[in-house]
Amino acid sequence: MASMVRSAPPPFEVLEHTADVGLRARGRTLGEVFANAALGLAEILGRRVEGSADGSRVAVRVSSTDLEALLVDWLNEVLFELERREACLAGARVREVRAGEAPAVEGELLVLECPEAPEGTEVKAATYHQLSVRAEEGGYRATVYFDV
């Protein structure tokens, strides 16, 4: 996993919301944006572990109607994988984000047993509220809100 995004801190920020929580992720490529969004979600969940190369690799493949929905589906998939394994996320790599007709993403999560019980916010799902994935100078920026 040579290009695994693991550097700290990754380019994402948690956005304020009265009841819920938002996330803005950035990257030079769409793949980086999706990977950083996965790390941001893990941060919100209290399930992010930095600086570990251990763990098992979980393949994630998702297809959607458009790029924005693809981000939501990708994040819901990451959420499901971390929850079902009661795992933490050490890294995320996105091999390909196919935009345009029949958008799809193929990626890999590096997951491991959480070193301590996670004390993050419980996230129910990623939503379409104020959802956007757009190009900006030097790369891409995505915004997504979660129901918590």
Next chain:
Amino acid sequence: MAEARVKTKGGFPVERIGSHEWRIRVGAVPGMRVPGVVFATEELLEKAIEDRAVEQVANVATLPGIVRASYAMPDIHWGYGFPIGGVAATDIEAGGVISPGGVGFDISCGVRLLRSDLDWERDVKPRMGELVETLGRHVPRGTGRGGRIKLRGAEMDQVLREGVRFALARGLGTEEDAEHCEDHGVLDWARPEYVSDRARERAADQLGSLGAGNHFLEVQVVEEVLDPEAARVLGLHVGQVCVMLHSGSRGLGHQVCTDHLKDVDATSRRLGIEVPDRQLACVPVEDPVAQRYLGAMAAAANFARANRHVLAHTVREAFGMVFGGGKPLSMPLVYDVAHNLAKIEEYEVDGRVRKLCVHRKGATRAFGPGHPELPGRYRGVGQPVLIPGSMGSASYVLVGTEEAREKSFFSTCHGAGRAMSRTKAKKVMSGHELVRQLRAEGIAVAVSQPKLLAEEAPYAYKDVSLVVKACEGAGLSRTVARLRPVGVVKG
């Protein structure tokens, strides 16, 4: 009366049309089909304007088939798509839609109140530490934590189809529990076949678990009775110890919404339905995609009722360990009602009775006196409505009014309503400090994730007393009793 017009951040005015009623005119947001109506005092409206909640009321008014108005209850705050505290009814025959975002991810999240014969001063106060510790040990809680019952094979289908009847058949709870639950504890139009394997997997071990976030169990004392006759009918009196439970459909409901929202979003786009926020994605109720969602939503609602029912049994057992010599204590159910749900209900609109799809997102159904769906015992006073305050502050028991039929499709508030983001709330005080503060106020606390507790601190919410008073002022519900917390159990 103060200012008659208040400007929102979106730049459109909100006009006062009654002492507790404000209107957003059609046209404030392109595509509005009906006005927006916010029930609130000026103070509560100002709070709603601080975030984007009022714009969201206007956005909901664009839904195809919406009738009368897009309503917001006094605890309105910014949600995702719908505002929290939003009520919208669509006319099914006129192509009215269902929007899964108008129900939310925690399908049939709701509140249940148990009453006891225990007196606070005489019975419980001297043993409060032991009681909360026992509850904390026995009530499954926290993110993703397993519940009391692991569902195997066909059992999940049974829960999804039978709701509280599943638990009753296994000797948990009483017939009165079913009678005092909304819809007698089961929506018989549930379609478990539309609940995915993934949704089932997420909840296979979660039946009878509290969850995390704003879900809680509180030991409360009836502090004041404001309507003695209604309180007598509900079995409530000053000094009495009660237990309030707030939980929902756990991972199952979250996944049902996620799965079906994706289909609804795709279909909505195919049908060319335009909405100002994608989370408002919707399809006509009569479309097969909508019917599949509704069937799955009802199944998730059955899971939620069964979940609170099993939790209540665990509470009775824990009380029994402390006060009943090990035998579960008889703690009758006052009522159980959801605040995230869509129901098919009939109302007269423009002189004709119509079948409507009523969305209540962070709003509670509140049938008035005489409604045929109420249990016989409550028919004279109206449906009990359970309003949890923020942790450490008062909670309320209300009853529905006949007036609310016309005003809000028999709907009222669901809680205090958030006023501060989670990040800000955590900056004010740490979870550990909050635990100390609550204990100093005489509230026993059992919490599995203390760091997160500050997200739910009382100062992060509006004053629930003002919200309840505004509901009464607007004619949406009447206040019966105020309860104060003496013990908090959280994930």
